[in-house]
Amino acid sequence: MTQHALPETRATLVLASTSPRRQQLIGLLGLPVEIMPSHADEDTPEGWSPARIVEELAQRKASAVLERASRTPGAIVVGSDTIVVLDGDVLGKPKDRKEAVSMLTRLAGRAHEVFTGLCSIEAESGRTVVSHSVTRVFMRALTGDQIARYVDSGEPMDKAGAYGIQEIGAMLVERIEGDFFTVVGLPVSMLASQLGEFGLQLP
Ligand SMILES: Cc1cn([C@H]2C[C@H](O)[C@@H](COP(=O)(O)OP(=O)(O)OP(=O)(O)O)O2)c(=O)[nH]c1=O
Numbered sequence: 001m002t003q004h005a006l007p008e009t010r011a012t013l014v015l016a017s018t019s020p021r022r023q024q025l026i027g028l029l030g031l032p033v034e035i036m037p038s039h040a041d042e043d044t045p046e047g048w049s050p051a052r053i054v055e056e057l058a059q060r061k062a063s064a065v066l067e068r069a070s071r072t073p074g075a076i077v078v079g080s081d082t083i084v085v086l087d088g089d090v091l092g093k094p095k096d097r098k099e100a101v102s103m104l105t106r107l108a109g110r111a112h113e114v115f116t117g118l119c120s121i122e123a124e125s126g127r128t129v130v131s132h133s134v135t136r137v138f139m140r141a142l143t144g145d146q147i148a149r150y151v152d153s154g155e156p157m158d159k160a161g162a163y164g165i166q167e168i169g170a171m172l173v174e175r176i177e178g179d180f181f182t183v184v185g186l187p188v189s190m191l192a193s194q195l196g197e198f199g200l201q202l203p
Contacts, residue, residue, distance in 0.1 A: 010073070010074045011031060011032075011074045011075075011076050011195075011198070011200055012031070012032045012033070012072050012073070012074050012075050012076070013029065013032070013033045013034070013075075013076055013078055014033075014034045014035075014065065014069040014072060014077045014078065014123070015034070015035050015036070016036055016061045016062050016065045016069075016079040017035070017037065017079070017080065018037040018038075019185055021184050021186070022185050022186045023035055025184065025185070025188055026078065026186060026191070029188070029191065029192065031200075031202075034069075036065040036069060036077075038061040038062070038064040038065045038079060039064065040057065040060035040061045040079075042060075044057070050083060050085045050090060050113070050115045051115060051117075051132050053081075053083060053090065053115075054081045054082065054115045054117030054132050055117040055130045055132050056117070057079075057081035057117060058080050058117035058118050058119040058130065059079065059128065059130050060079070061079030061081065061119070062077045062078060062079030062119040062128075063077075063079075064079075065077060066121060066123060066126075069123050070123040070124065072123070074124075075122075075123040076120055076121065076195065076200075077120065077121045077123060078118070078119070078120050078191065080116060080117065080118050080185060081116065081117045082114060082116045082117075082160045082182075082183075082185045083114070083161075084103075084107070084113070084115075084160045085112060085113045085115060086106055086107060086113075091103050091106075091107075091160060091161045091162070092160055093157070093158060093159060093160055093162075094157060094162045100151045100156040100157065100162040101147055101148065101151055103156075103161055103162040104142065104150065104151065104156070104162050104163065105144075105147060107162075108140065108141055108142040108147065109139065109140070109141035109142070110139065111136055111137065111139070112136070112137055112139070112161070113134050113135070113136055114134070114135045114136075114137055114160070114161070114182060114183045115134050115182075116132060116133050116182045116183075116186070116187055117130070117131075117132040118131055118132065118133070118186070118187055118190055118191060118194060120194040120195060120197075122198050127197075129194045129197050129198075131190060131194065133178070133179055133182040133187040134178060134182070135176055135177065135179055135180070135182040135183050136176065136177040137173055137176050137183060138174045138176070138177075139163075139172055139173055139174065140171075140172055140173070140174050150163075150168065150169070155167055155168050156169075164184075165180070165184060166183075166184050
């Protein structure tokens with residue numbers, strides 16, 4: 001099979017994340033990538049809209065590693081944050097098995113929204129681009145047994161809304177409206193368009 005690649009650029013993407021999914025997805029852009037785990041405070045004031053929450057947290061995560069990243073020539077720092085929204089409630093990662101079961105019981109048999117915020121910062125200039133993407137996810141109706149068995153797999157625990165569309169959770173999802181990668185946690189085409197603002201041509 002032929003290997004396809006885009007022309008080389010001098011930029012290095014610095015991913016401010018501990019998420020293995022984001023690490024894998026950012027690789028799709030074909031640029032050099034450095035990983036810098038970012039531990040930003042994730043508290044936000046009551047009453048903020050989902051869009052504002054994910055954009056703010058994406059920016060905090062990127063800003064938290066900016067100083068370190070600026071040692072890398074041509075660094076563009078990328079931060080991202082994902083939440084699930086149902087009936088105006090924000091569902092983050094479940095804190096225990098019981099909360100995972102209760103989230104999935106609420107999500108089953110209906111639609112919800114996944115919001116992902118994305119922030120890119122050009123380290124040298126400090127220029128910042130922030131945006132978000134929303135995908136509607138329609139989940140299958142599930143019995144209590146099915147939910148319990150899925151939670152027992154361990155998969156829900158580190159994921160917003162207590163499921164992972166890209167793994168066993170694929171079987172829980174009937175269909176989506178919007179970008180698949182937004183649900184997994186890194187909207188790849190939105191990232192390409194943000195990087196375009198810094199003059200990177202992708203593709
Ligand atoms: C809904 C859904 C979420 N998720 C994940 C994406 C995110 O990693 C996680 C939401 O948590 P986040 O707080 O967005 O990210 P994180 O703590 O995993 O990683 P980071 O270091 O970048 O802050 O849920 C899936 O993997 N699949 C899904 O279908």
